[in-house]
Amino acid sequence: MARKMLIDGELNQSNEQESHYDFDLFVIGAGSGGVRASRFSANYGAKVAICELPFHPISSEVVGGVGGTCVLRGCVPKKILVYGASFGGDIEDARNYGWEINEKVEFNWKKLLQKKTDEITRLNGIYKRLLSNAGVKLLEGEGKVVGPNEVEVTQLDGTKLSYSAKHILISTGNRAQRPNIPGQELAITSDEALSLEDMPKRAVVLGGGYIAVEFASIWRGMGATVDLVFRKELPLRGFDDEMRAVVARNLEGRGINLHPRTTLTQLIKTEDGIKVSTDHGEEFLADVVLFATGRAPYTKRLNLETAGVELDSTGAIKVDEYSRTNIPSIWAVGDVTNRMNLTPVALMEGTCFAKTVFGGQPCKPDYRDVPSAVFSIPPLSVVGLSEEQAIEQAKNDILVFTSTFNPMKNTISGRQEKTVMKLVVDAETDKVLGASMCGPDAPEIIQGIAVALKCGATKAQLDSTVGIHPSTAEEFVTMRSLTRRITAGSKPKTNL
Numbered sequence: 001m002a003r004k005m006l007i008d009g010e011l012n013q014s015n016e017q018e019s020h021y022d023f024d025l026f027v028i029g030a031g032s033g034g035v036r037a038s039r040f041s042a043n044y045g046a047k048v049a050i051c052e053l054p055f056h057p058i059s060s061e062v063v064g065g066v067g068g069t070c071v072l073r074g075c076v077p078k079k080i081l082v083y084g085a086s087f088g089g090d091i092e093d094a095r096n097y098g099w100e101i102n103e104k105v106e107f108n109w110k111k112l113l114q115k116k117t118d119e120i121t122r123l124n125g126i127y128k129r130l131l132s133n134a135g136v137k138l139l140e141g142e143g144k145v146v147g148p149n150e151v152e153v154t155q156l157d158g159t160k161l162s163y164s165a166k167h168i169l170i171s172t173g174n175r176a177q178r179p180n181i182p183g184q185e186l187a188i189t190s191d192e193a194l195s196l197e198d199m200p201k202r203a204v205v206l207g208g209g210y211i212a213v214e215f216a217s218i219w220r221g222m223g224a225t226v227d228l229v230f231r232k233e234l235p236l237r238g239f240d241d242e243m244r245a246v247v248a249r250n251l252e253g254r255g256i257n258l259h260p261r262t263t264l265t266q267l268i269k270t271e272d273g274i275k276v277s278t279d280h281g282e283e284f285l286a287d288v289v290l291f292a293t294g295r296a297p298y299t300k301r302l303n304l305e306t307a308g309v310e311l312d313s314t315g316a317i318k319v320d321e322y323s324r325t326n327i328p329s330i331w332a333v334g335d336v337t338n339r340m341n342l343t344p345v346a347l348m349e350g351t352c353f354a355k356t357v358f359g360g361q362p363c364k365p366d367y368r369d370v371p372s373a374v375f376s377i378p379p380l381s382v383v384g385l386s387e388e389q390a391i392e393q394a395k396n397d398i399l400v401f402t403s404t405f406n407p408m409k410n411t412i413s414g415r416q417e418k419t420v421m422k423l424v425v426d427a428e429t430d431k432v433l434g435a436s437m438c439g440p441d442a443p444e445i446i447q448g449i450a451v452a453l454k455c456g457a458t459k460a461q462l463d464s465t466v467g468i469h470p471s472t473a474e475e476f477v478t479m480r481s482l483t484r485r486i487t488a489g490s491k492p493k494t495n496l
Helices: 032-043 068-073 075-095 109-133 210-221 241-253 343-357 387-393 408-413 442-454 459-463 473-477
Strands: 005-007 010-012 023-028 048-052 137-147 150-155 160-170 174-176 202-206 225-229 257-259 264-270 273-278 283-286 288-291 295-297 330-332 372-374 380-384 398-405 419-426 432-438 484-486
Touching: 023 032, 023 137, 032 048, 032 068, 032 109, 032 160, 032 343, 068 075, 068 109, 075 109, 075 210, 075 408, 109 137, 137 160, 202 210, 202 273, 202 283, 210 225, 210 241, 210 288, 210 372, 241 257, 241 380, 241 387, 241 419, 241 432, 273 288, 372 442, 380 442, 387 398, 387 419, 387 432, 419 459, 419 473, 432 442, 442 473, 459 473
Parallel strands: 023 048, 023 160, 048 137, 160 330, 202 225, 202 288, 225 257
Antiparallel strands: 005 010, 137 150, 150 160, 174 295, 264 273, 273 283, 372 380, 380 432, 398 419, 398 484, 419 432
């Protein structure tokens, strides 16, 4: 099979002039984006190698694992813990559904942790087999760029091997950051949080993003006392303000102590735990302090300056709309580029890279209407524009439709926790610009709504869709009453 390769912007139908390279493609980083790009490139006939650090549940500069952050120490193990934490509330709800639970129900953290570790070990093996079945050569070790067409891999025993490649792809993701606070070495990041030896009874979480909110929900669901400290008025900066307020209410309703407009100033080790001080003069004692204060692109050990690859101020690799760097032979996908840091987006970028370079189909990633979710308990999920984004970008008036209700399950269980759903619509075109939901099954429901938005759905088309009854999802096609209309050029207002 002749390989079609993109060479300086032109497709080459023959591989004869490429034979002096060891590989057509060498990928550094076997996370979601790197594995997808290498497999698909190999399927197009390219000779591909990929390198990755040895597997370990906790990431560092010397360990990692095929599968990357999402599979091994991110989305997958985190959601396993979310499932585990959710059962506590479900068991209590069950009592009102007639289940006689007379004995005290206890939670075994070590058992769940072992199940989680077993699962990510299994997935690590699956990803290795995916590469092998696609004919991709896997090298275990640390890769770095030596030149525009050369990579050096340091193996586990310290041996250094050099390989040449027509194209080099960087997909090393990002790493958790630690704020410079006295005593910061006493805190952990999300990597360690997924592998704690003991379940904390008292936890302090610093941060207002999705990782902070998710771990606060997990530990509270497992019975811990949780204090969530964040700098803004509401958690989840960047999401729709109305939905952020809903999440905050739910967190408080679940018993999490919120500390807005607050940060930590010092951590001190004591006999009773870690003493945590805030800039408001508050003090807490904690078994665990989690820093969930953002992640930074992982480029510092790649030696990119040797090849002249340009980075931005955050250390992210600068790429064009096809994921190509300023060096024509070097490309980058995923969180290391700091574009839209979501696993499915890295998969999309890896797919587009393979199509562009080896498939003869120039392809740009499409970042419009990408759905996402925060796996708090209950979860928040969104697609399209927030109300604030819609108003900022609007040329026409904006129509906002909302529905707030007690889910059917809660009417029997007695849980006082509302589900909130929202549609943002262009008044002139009737096009749905954004949808969001906070409540049980939100990610599953929003995934379907995302298809509608991608197809350019109008509010009238949603209204004409027959709902499934009784279900929460049907609310998205029965929101007939306008909540508010915002005149173009106005500032956003909510009815909270």
